[in-house]
Amino acid sequence: MPQYSLHINGAIHQVDVDADTPVLWVLRDHLQLVGTKYGCGIGQCGACTIHLNGNAIRSCSLPVSAVANEGMKLTTIEGLSKDGTHPVQKAWLEVDVAQCGYCQAGQIMSAAALLERNPNPSEDDIRNAMTGNLCRCGTYTRINKAVAMAAKDL
Numbered sequence: 001m002p003q004y005s006l007h008i009n010g011a012i013h014q015v016d017v018d019a020d021t022p023v024l025w026v027l028r029d030h031l032q033l034v035g036t037k038y039g040c041g042i043g044q045c046g047a048c049t050i051h052l053n054g055n056a057i058r059s060c061s062l063p064v065s066a067v068a069n070e071g072m073k074l075t076t077i078e079g080l081s082k083d084g085t086h087p088v089q090k091a092w093l094e095v096d097v098a099q100c101g102y103c104q105a106g107q108i109m110s111a112a113a114l115l116e117r118n119p120n121p122s123e124d125d126i127r128n129a130m131t132g133n134l135c136r137c138g139t140y141t142r143i144n145k146a147v148a149m150a151a152k153d154l
């Protein structure tokens with residue numbers, strides 16, 4: 001199997017996997033970064049959202065071979081902040097967003113990517129950016145409130 005060097009959360013990781021292995025499974029099965037969740041596996045639910053060079057992407061639909069070069073920097077929920085003090089994480093706690101929690105890492109990663117490119121989002125901006133992240137518990141109202149709160153804290 002080919003060896004790949006991946007830049008994840010500020011460190012280089014070597015993995016020995018097939019070229020078409022989804023990044024999600026590299027994170028979870030090979031690197032034990034299990035904060036990123038599997039939901040649908042087909043890019044439809046957002047549970048597996050991570051950042052690629054600051055942009056939110058679906059790690060279930062991205063082959064490892066596509067991110068194995070130096071310019072590709074991946075960030076997972078484990079790397080968003082050292083101690084859970086990213087403004088989005090603080091707002092999530094303040095608003096008490098999570099219910100079962102399953103979708104929440106993906107939600108937080110999408111919200112953080114939005115605020116990175118748009119620190120002052122409107123309600124529509126927030127709704128549009130978060131629309132691809134599904135929550136079976138229906139925490140959408142609290143998610144939108146927490147994103148707006150995080151924007152004020154930037």
Ligand code: FES
Binds near residue numbers: 038042047048
């Ligand atoms: S698991 Fe990747 S989008 Fe659903």
Ligand code: FES
Binds near residue numbers: 101103134138
């Ligand atoms: S909090 Fe349960 S799926 Fe979103």
